[in-house]
Amino acid sequence: MTTEHLPADSGSGRKPRIGDEVELEIGAVAHGGHCVARWDTRVVFVRHALPGERARVRLTDVSHAGYFRADAIAILRPDARRVTPRCGHFRPGGCGGCDFQHADPVRQLELKAAVVAEQLSRIAGIERQVQVEALPGRVDGDAGYGWRTRVRWALDADGRIGPRAARSHQVVGISVAAPCEIAAPGLTELATVLEVPERVRRLRGGGHRKLPEVTLTHAADGAPIAVWAGAGAEVPLITETVAGRDFSVAADGFWQVHPEAAAVLYAAVGEAFDGVELTGGTAWDLYGGVGLFAAELADRVGPTGAVLTVEGDATATESAAANLADLPQVRAVNGRVEQVLDELADRVDAVVLDPPRSGAGRAVCVALAARQPSVIVYVACDPAALARDTAALAEAGYRLDTLRAFDCFPQTHHIECVARFVPDPSSR
Numbered sequence: 552m553t554t555e556h557l558p559a560d561s562g563s564g565r566k567p568r569i570g571d572e573v574e575l576e577i578g579a580v581a582h583g584g585h586c587v588a589r590w591d592t593r594v595v596f597v598r599h600a601l602p603g604e605r606a607r608v609r610l611t612d613v614s615h616a617g618y619f620r621a622d623a624i625a626i627l628r629p630d631a632r633r634v635t636p637r638c639g640h641f642r643p644g645g646c647g648g649c650d651f652q653h654a655d656p657v658r659q660l661e662l663k664a665a666v667v668a669e670q671l672s673r674i675a676g677i678e679r680q681v682q683v684e685a686l687p688g689r690v691d692g693d694a695g696y697g698w699r700t701r702v703r704w705a706l707d708a709d710g711r712i713g714p715r716a717a718r719s720h721q722v723v724g725i726s727v728a729a730p731c732e733i734a735a736p737g738l739t740e741l742a743t744v745l746e747v748p749e750r751v752r753r754l755r756g757g758g759h760r761k762l763p764e765v766t767l768t769h770a771a772d773g774a775p776i777a778v779w780a781g782a783g784a785e786v787p788l789i790t791e792t793v794a795g796r797d798f799s800v801a802a803d804g805f806w807q808v809h810p811e812a813a814a815v816l817y818a819a820v821g822e823a824f825d826g827v828e829l830t831g832g833t834a835w836d837l838y839g840g841v842g843l844f845a846a847e848l849a850d851r852v853g854p855t856g857a858v859l860t861v862e863g864d865a866t867a868t869e870s871a872a873a874n875l876a877d878l879p880q881v882r883a884v885n886g887r888v889e890q891v892l893d894e895l896a897d898r899v900d901a902v903v904l905d906p907p908r909s910g911a912g913r914a915v916c917v918a919l920a921a922r923q924p925s926v927i928v929y930v931a932c933d934p935a936a937l938a939r940d941t942a943a944l945a946e947a948g949y950r951l952d953t954l955r956a957f958d959c960f961p962q963t964h965h966i967e968c969v970a971r972f973v974p975d976p977s978s979r
């Protein structure tokens with residue numbers, strides 16, 4: 552690694568290299584957990600800094616034509632709301648799981664709001680003031696730590712178990728002395744006493760490049776559970792409860808990772824349907840998981856209506872059918888949304904969609920708009936994907952109405968949005 556300090560004008564006459572250090576003024580926050588700085592004409596995405604700070608940064612990636620990546624290694628002019636990160640793994644070159652532990656909790660909400668607004672503006676051409684709401688009881692003191700009830704950690708050849716370092720396959724070794732501070736109580740302890748199943752051990756020895764992974768879950772209804780990917784063992788079901796209804800979900804299946812998130816999103820989705828008469832109507836819950844939002848839609852359409860929940864994972868679809876078996880108006884379908892949509896009715900009254908990080912995509916947005924629902928409620932875990940799909944829906948005749956954003960992932964750059972789309976008469 553080079554310790555030579557390049558002048559800020561990069562006029563040293565040689566190409567910058569990983570490890571080079573330079574002092575930079577730190578600009579706005581950008582999507583992905585970093586801030587934007589400029590070094591000559593070059594954009595530098597800097598982790599571990601805050602907007603308005605001056606920092607010495609170390610280059611971590613110079614492989615792209617248009618930009619570099621860097622870590623702030625010394626803060627020369629700190630922001631007033633910079634705080635000391637609690638986690639020892641939150642540092643340059645360290646864990647990639649958290650991005651904002653160095654900002655106080657309210658500043659984190661502002662950073663995330665700025666990112667959502669910027670993505671909507673740049674990608675969808677929509678100017679919107681965004682406020683990110685903290686989840687109940689989770690903004691002060693300890694509340695931003697110990698919340699993550701599910702983690703998926705990797706096992707490396709040296710027996711280390713933990714999350715990966717930022718933009719790297721290197722495993723960050725988690726131990727009781729150096730725990731993951733956002734993981735729910737008991738998960739770090741469980742990781743340190745895990746037996747690696749024989750089948751997973753063989754995978755590791757077989758020259759596979761992909762590291763074995765384990766999901767650790769702290770369900771509301773019991774002790775922490777570990778599920779190794781590829782172990783071939785039966786995966787236990789756990790129970791989560793929202794609005795008085797129990798949902799069975801595989802211990803390694805999808806469920807919101809913050810203990811308050813599912814209930815908050817369920818309420819926000821319900822609120823987005825307020826004032827819309829759906830009794831006896833039809834509704835789709837796309838990317839439905841184990842049926843969380845289908846339960847809300849079933850209430851809205853009532854026993855004379857019909858709800859279809861579509862989910863790509865067979866186990867989750869089975870759980871959805873079982874979880875909602877007492878609601879005969881709900882049908883659970885296993886399949887990929889983009890394929891199943893072709894076979895569905897050509898009219899629907901209401902849609903909820905909660906796609907993975909990549910978003911629903913243009914084809915799905917266009918196909919949905921063609922069914923002329925009176926409301927589309929989009930639950931989004933990635934603001935860039937939400938902005939892309941907002942643009943696609945706008946072209947197809949739907950405008951963004953209300954937008955709420957929630958801090959379901961404190962200390963990280965991740966944000967969950969609930970966006971309501973309605974027909975835009977002016978585009979028809």
Ligand SMILES: C[S@@+](CC[C@H](N)C(=O)[O-])C[C@H]1O[C@@H](n2cnc3c(N)ncnc32)[C@H](O)[C@@H]1O
Nearest residue numbers: 805838839840843862863864887888905906907
């Ligand atoms: C963000 S989760 C939402 C789950 C559910 N709405 C909830 O809140 O618990 C996204 C879900 O979409 C499923 N999925 C991913 N890609 C899919 C596709 N192309 N078609 C159908 N389901 C898909 C995943 O298995 C996952 O259960």
